[in-house]
Amino acid sequence: MCGPDGQRATLSLMTGLGGDPTSSGALRAPDRWRNRLSFGLGTIGRDMSAALVSLYLVYYLTEVVNISEATLVAVTIIIVVMRIFDALNDPLMGIVVDNTRSRWGKFKPWIAVGAVLWAISTVVLFVDTGLQGAGFLVVFAVAYLMWGISYTINDISFYGMLPSLSRNLKEREAIGVIARIAANVGLFSVVVGVIPITNALTVWLGSERQAWLVFAVILVALMLAFQSFTLIFTRQRVTAPTARTPLRELFSVIIRNDQLLWVTAAMLLFMAGYTATTSLGIYYFKYIYGNEQMYPFFALILGVAQLTGLAIFPLVSARLTRRQIHGLGCAMCAAGLAVFAVAGSSMLIIAVAGVLLFVGQAFIQLLMLLFIADCVEYGEWKLGRRNESITFALQPFIYKASNALGTGLVGIALLVSGISRAQSAADLTSGGVIAFKVVMMVVPMVLVIISWVVLRRWYTLDEQRYADIVSDLRTKEGSQ
Secondary structure, three states: OOOOOHHHHHHHHHHHHOOOOOOHHHOOHHHHHHHHHHHHHHHHHHHHHHHHHHHHHHHHHHHHOOOOHHHHHHHHHHHHHHHHHHHHHHHHHHHHHHOOOOOOOOOHHHHHHHHHHHHHHHHHHOOOOOOOHHHHHHHHHHHHHHHHHHHHHHHHHHHHOHHHOOOOHHHHHHHHHHHHHHHHHHHHHHHHHHHHHHHHHHHHHOOHHHHHHHHHHHHHHHHHHHHHHHHHHOOOOOOOOOOOOOHHHHHHHHHOOHHHHHHHHHHHHHHHHHHHHHHHHHHHHHHHOOOHHHHHHHHHHHHHHHHHHHHHHHHHHOOOOHHHHHHHHHHHHHHHHHHHHOOOOOHHHHHHHHHHHHHHHHHHHHHHHHHHHHHHHHHHHHHOOOOHHHHHOHHHHHHHHHHHHHHHHHHHHHHHHOHHHOOOHHHOOHHHHHHHHHHHHHHHHHHHHHHHHHHHHHOOOOHHHHHHHHHHHHHHHHHO
């Protein structure tokens, strides 16, 4: 890596932050915006479908299908085990994508295949088979495993494409901001609309189970439509030649990328707590707050807060370093959870807690995307091979493993609070309410704090170091 002399440092900063004439910054504005929008729009339907399963599948099973408490325990175990198993297989998909050579590149064929299989498996999860007991659990386990595998195929190839769109930090940030805003539009359209839309479909169809199935079909159709924007219009800009990665070197590529491992550990802790809190939200309003109809309004507040956090990120990043933004985001999340825990029945205080939590989370989710993208260049510089998809295999690993842990926390909350046996808020004891709040708010708060400590202590890939690394890579490429 380069020395401390001023001339080289200036070149490094230009390369990493926008001065490199071969970077995306030198492209015409229409070309830059085509990639930003076509990649970003592809996330809308993805996050709609992902939200339906990740946040509401357990709710559908407990409140619509009305599975027994014993079946709930079995379903929780199946989800946790399947998600962990699937997460561990993500790097294998990463090496498949990185080693793919086709006329359409290495990303787009797998994006298309994954999207189609994901759509089919999502619908299958909401088909009323009429089965019970062991038969239901077997079918559910197979369908959920297929959902996880197809999600992996699409997710790794989709986000693996991001580092190939630009090496320029600010251009990556612009692409990432638009992608996360679009993703959250998709996410919160489901969060806000799930109750009123399924209720309306129930009235129209005369069956609540059929209503959820139709809702799933609508969402996967939107997912396929929005994914087509990415497939048709997105163009790869970074095409550094690299050798194929042998299977025997798969895990060494990950393990030797120490910065990637620390990002993964920190974000896994953070997302586990976040997933538990958001998944329990609908139960909170039904059984703790006592008014399920307030949930869509609260979700709308959260959606606006998170979109606002993403929109102002460029303004914040112009004044603060990424390390400082990460600290700010974690502090806001911890404060939001603390306020939520003591909010009582005040909707105003609950709303304040939600704004703090979701603006902070917006910062963290975008930083996770950018940190992992930067680890691609770090890995290329350290190991001599560019592995976008293997590196980005750690992002779905984070989501799946955290979803598994979060689902485990949801199952614990429903069991220890008594909600799994309750029919309404009146059935809960004061001890049950306290137990629920501890799992929903206190445990995630502790996880957020630990996550901040991990990243603060061991992640060292800041803006200056990244710029130096990119400068070295440019020099090596120019000498070949």
